[in-house]
Amino acid sequence: MKKILGYSLLILLVVALFFAWRVAGSATNFSESRKFLYIHTGAASEKAVMQTLQDSGFLKHPGMFNWLASKLKVWERLRPGKYEIEKGASILTLARKLRNGSQSPVNLVITKLRTRNDFAGLVGRKFESDSTAMLHFMQSNDSLKKFNLDTNTVMTAVFPNTYSLLWNSEPQKIFRKLNEQRTKFWTDERKQKAKQLGLTPEQVYVLASIVEEETLRNDEKPTVASVYLNRLNRGMNLGADPTIKFAVGDFSIKRVLFGHINSTASSPYNTYKNKGLPPGPICTPSETTIDAVLNAAKTDYLFFCAKPNGNGYHAFASNDIEHAKNAKAYQQWLDSLNIK
The missing domain is CATH 3.30.1490.480 (Endolytic murein transglycosylase)
Structure with a gap:
């Protein structure tokens, strides 16, 4: 037993x-x-x-x-x-x-994006919600009005950063997370600086998106911003080449020609034909670039063009004659490299 x-x-x-x-x-x-x-x-x-x-x-x-x-x-x-x-x-x-319910968070890493489609596509690749759902949300003024945005300014809430969310987050929840960063960035001090420039925070973001496309050099961004602010204050057209590229839908263009300008004459993003800022941003600028606009240099510059050396810096001018010389030198350099 x-x-x-x-x-x-x-x-x-x-x-x-x-x-x-x-x-x-x-x-x-x-x-x-x-x-x-x-x-x-x-x-x-x-x-x-x-x-x-x-x-x-x-x-x-x-x-x-x-x-x-x-x-x-x-x-x-x-x-x-x-x-x-x-x-x-x-x-x-x-x-x-x-x-x-111990889910693994998804890191939504936003760098430079240019369009709502770009952002919606990124969301569709990272989350359960597909790009169509996010795009539908961003194209609905009814959805955006609670954030004091519309279909033109919606991308001004998209700040380059890393956002931690759950994979099954719906478009509204994803956007609410982005808006938290937007609210955090726009402190009373920054809002006051925008007001002193005669711009809303959304307009500062739009201008910063142009500056972002114009130069990669952080140390000259305040000067580039001063050019556009001077033009706005004088009632001049911005004449920003990146806005033409955005209107065309091709940022690979090396030289903006009259054909590009004329073919996009009806676009509100054509800043050669329309005065003032375009209705929305042409990319998602960094916070550094937005601050460069808010702290723009005090200059009398009205023009600038790339320097003929390929280092990414620009030559600035306060009158047509000086600018024409700078532009000619740059064009000759492009011709020497056979860049059309």
């Missing part, structure tokens, strides 16, 4: 150890350091998740996971989202992660 009892206890111990090994031991079935389980909105169910796990081959024993998940009431608490599965993770770890 004692031998039978001993054998029984041994068998129970072996079973318990085997069970513990299956539950708490490594259960993943992939070689990468991590993979992600995506649970889509409307598909947060036992059937859908188990089908994904079986089709993907994430786990060695998906049936064991299903049993444990049922015992831990995972399926009753399951929420859509993006969940990280690290190599060597146990089914217990994954079950707890799903039950607790």
